[in-house]
Amino acid sequence: xxxxxxxxxxxxxxxxxxxxxxxxxxxxxxxxxxxxxxxxxxxxxxxxxxxxxxxxxxxxxxxxxxxxxxxxxxxxxxxxxxxxxxxxxxxxxxxxxxxxxxxxxxxxxxxxxxxxxxxxxxxxxxxxxxxxxxxxxxxxxxxxxxxxxxxxxxxxxxxxxxxxxxxxxxxxxxxxxxxxxxxxxxxxxxxxxxxxxxxxxxxxxxxxxxxxxxxxxxxxxxxxxxxxxxxxxxxxxxxxxxxxxxxxxxxxxxxxxxxxxxxxxxxxxxxxxxxxxxxxxxxxxxxxxxxxxxxxxxxxxxxxxxxxxxxxxxxxxxxxxxxxxxxxxxxxxxxxxxxxxxxxxxxxxxxxxxxxxxxxxxxxxxxxxxxxxxxxxxxxxxxxxxxxxxxxxxxxxxxxxxxxxxxxxxxxxxxxxxxxxxxxxxxxxxxxxxxxxx
Amino acid sequence: xxxxxxxxxxxxxxxxxxxxxxxxxxxxxxxxxxxxxxxxxxxxxxxxxxxxxxxxxxxxxxxxxxxxxxxx
Numbered sequence: 374x375x376x377x378x379x380x381x382x383x384x385x386x387x388x389x390x391x392x393x394x395x396x397x398x399x400x401x402x403x404x405x406x407x408x409x410x411x412x413x414x415x416x417x418x419x420x421x422x423x424x425x426x427x428x429x430x431x432x433x434x435x436x437x438x439x440x441x442x443x444x445x446x447x448x449x450x451x452x453x454x455x456x457x458x459x460x461x462x463x464x465x466x467x468x469x470x471x472x473x474x475x476x477x478x479x480x481x482x483x484x485x486x487x488x489x490x491x492x493x494x495x496x497x498x499x500x501x502x503x504x505x506x507x508x509x510x511x512x513x514x515x516x517x518x519x520x521x522x523x524x525x526x527x528x529x530x531x532x533x534x535x536x537x538x539x540x541x542x543x544x545x546x547x548x549x550x551x552x553x554x555x556x557x558x559x560x561x562x563x564x565x566x567x568x569x570x571x572x573x574x575x576x577x578x579x580x581x582x583x584x585x586x587x588x589x590x591x592x593x594x595x596x597x598x599x600x601x602x603x604x605x606x607x608x609x610x611x612x613x614x615x616x617x618x619x620x621x622x623x624x625x626x627x628x629x630x631x632x633x634x635x636x637x638x639x640x641x642x643x644x645x646x647x648x649x650x651x652x653x654x655x656x657x658x659x660x661x662x663x664x665x666x667x668x669x670x671x672x673x674x675x676x677x678x679x680x681x682x683x684x685x686x687x688x689x690x691x692x693x694x695x696x697x698x699x700x701x702x703x704x705x706x707x708x709x710x711x712x713x714x715x716x717x718x719x720x721x722x723x724x725x726x727x728x729x730x731x732x733x734x735x736x737x738x739x740x741x742x743x744x745x746x747x748x749x750x751x752x753x754x755x756x757x758x759x760x761x762x763x764x765x766x767x768x769x770x771x772x773x774x775x776x777x778x779x780x781x782x783x784x785x786x787x788x789x790x791x792x793x794x795x796x797x798x799x800x801x802x803x804x805x806x807x808x809x810x811x
Numbered sequence: 812x813x814x815x816x817x818x819x820x821x822x823x824x825x826x827x828x829x830x831x832x833x834x835x836x837x838x839x840x841x842x843x844x845x846x847x848x849x850x851x852x853x854x855x856x857x858x859x860x861x862x863x864x865x866x867x868x869x870x871x872x873x874x875x876x877x878x879x880x881x882x883x
Contacts, residue, residue: 413854417862428861430854530875541835549875595875606840609849614822615871666820667872669851673843680851684872685820694869702848710848720868745868757855770855776866798866804858 379571404587406810407619409434413806420799422487424454432771436619440505446801448519450495455487459628459742461729462486462792463640468649470571477571485796488627509536517551525554532597541603545613547693549595556588559627564656565736568629570647591621591659599667608672617663628655635731638787653730655741663688678702691724692746709760714772716753722746728784728794744795748776755802 394762415428432446441722458469467480472488480486495518504512510533517528532547556563566582599613632641640650642801669682684696698716705711723746755772778795785794836844843849856873864870 382877411854415858415860430857432854538833539838547875595871597871597875603841603844606836607843609844613873615875617871663869663871665869665872669873671849673846673849678846678848682871682873683814686869686872688868690868692868694867696869696872704848718863718867718869723868745866750866751867756817774862774866800866802858802862804855806854 381709407436409808409810411806413804416801416803418801419454421456421458422489423798424452424456427451434571441593442503444503446497446499448495448497450493450497452493452495455489456487457744457796458488459655459744460486460631461633461742461789461794463631463650464788465640469629469652470568470649472558472631474569475571475573483792485793493521493523495519495524495569506533506706509540510534513547523558525556528593530595543601544595545599545601547595547597547657549593549597551593551595552590553593554588554590555622555626560587561589561622562626562654564624565653565740567644568647568649568652568654569644570649587809589622589626591619591623594618594620608670609675611667611669611671613667615663615665615667617665619661619663621659623659623661624655625741625743626654628741628743630655630727630730632730632732632741633789634787635733636787638729638785638789641732651732653736653740653744656739657725657741658690658739661688661690668721676704678704690746692720692722694718694720709758709763712757712759714753714755716751718751719751720749722748722779722781726781728780729789731786739781744778744798747778747780749776749795751776751798753802757804761804765807768804768806768808770802770804770806772801772804774802775796 396772410431410433412429412431415426415430417424417426417428428448428450430446430448432444434444436442439463450557460467460469462480462483462485465482467486468477469480469486470477478489497517499515499517501513501515506512513532513534515530517526517530519526522597528549528551530547530549532545534543534545536543544549563582569582595615595617597615599611599614601611603607603609627653632653633639634641642651663686665684665686667682667684669680672679676679679702680698680700682696684698685695686692686694686696695719696716698714700712700714703711703713723741725737725741726743726746726748727737727740728742728747729738730740753772753774755770757768757770759766759768761767776798778797780794851873860870860874
């Protein structure tokens with residue numbers, strides 16, 4: 374019998390719950406603490422010499438009254454480590470020119486070529502305003518900016534929600550715009566041009582044949598519509614469709630492809646006098662349209678809860694992907710919980726993904742050996758533990774991520790059959806959180 | 812699946828969700844929905860998006876596809 378509970382309290386908490394993913398103004402049950410601070414320290418570490426990221430995310434939210442609040446967030450990332458350049462292993466030592474064009478580095482026989490000139494600090498800021506528009510509608514509008522050594526992002530987004538059917542149904546729609554500008558170290562390489570020998574010194578800048586300007590940009594347009602539906606006293610379903618259009622420069626200016634002999638798989642000679650093998654800078658289309666369908670089902674047990682989500686994504690680069698994510702929230706006590714998490718992901722390769730290019734073949738219009746565009750599968754397994762005290766909520770999350778990609782069909786010719794052409798990725802994710810109100 | 816069939820799938824799912832709109836759980840029956848663990852954790856979702864955006868070819872779904880980094 375529900376009426377055993379005081380109706381006023383139930384209504385207050387129910388109203389808070391109904392606002393769904395939008396942050397709520399403090400409910401009546403929460404005495405007036407207008408500020409909330411949420412900080413997260415994240416360590417992401419790939420195996421061996423590969424990428425490490427230490428990231429601090431902190432946000433502060435202020436409820437102005439029951440209908441309006443704003444939040445500001447700051448993220449600082451410190452990235453180090455090496456990332457696959459796209460070139461494949463060979464039976465001999467391979468020499469590459471670093472992105473600056475002023476130095477070179479060697480990769481031992483049989484080793485996956487990693488570019489270890491990867492060191493960056495990223496600072497991101499975001500501000501959001503949330504406001505009720507009458508009884509059943511809410512608006513959320515935000516601005517974002519982030520900066521890296523060679524990258525600048527500016528964005529704006531807006532999202533509207535409206536409740537129907539005694540708040541059993543919430544429709545939402547949103548739009549986002551962003552402009553990203555890249556200033557690659559040493560300039561923008563001409564797509565599919567060969568890597569050139571390094572020219573040392575400050576006046577240097579070999580490495581590649583340059584495209585027109587020193588910077589490139591892309592525009593990103595996102596649209597999102599969806600519905601959250603209460604299915605029963607215990608469950609709800611959220612379904613969203615999103616459409617994303619990206620126009621402009623989408624190459625990774627540091628990624629290359631090996632050109633190999635079609636019979637032996639051995640590297641072929643690069644530009645005369647360079648001492649390099651033949652490596653071409655990648656080329657991607659300058660337009661990409663992505664669509665995705667996302668659905669999440671949440672179920673509340675008396676004590677615990679369960680969330681299961683699935684996403685299907687398709688784009689006009691030929692990539693299809695599926696993601697399934699499951700979390701079980703075990704509320705051990707009033708003040709602590711344990712949340713096991715499983716995630717599975719699979720994607721097909723982009724139409725222009727090539728693990729290698731073969732010498733003598735006509736050059737394709739677009740080609741990339743970036744492992745992120747390969748046919749691949751990944752899983753994440755982990756858990757989160759949280760504990761609430763009078764001073765706030767502490768949490769720790771530990772996860773393991775494994776990704777394995779496949780080379781493009783027919784790539785493993787000759788010597789290449791003996792090498793790992795798409796290096797697997799293993800990473801550990803450790804996240805520490807502290808959230809409090811004041 | 813081509814983009815047109817993705818849009819069709821989306822429309823079907825939205826219609827299915829809307830068709831359940833006749834469900835009416837009264838406000839005083841929503842104590843379980845009001846629990847904090849029945850809402851998505853935005854911070855964890857942001858962390859996941861940040862990681863997977865830079866390691867996989869897909870992003871977004873729950874929210875905007877986003878981006879805003881030259882992540883390697």
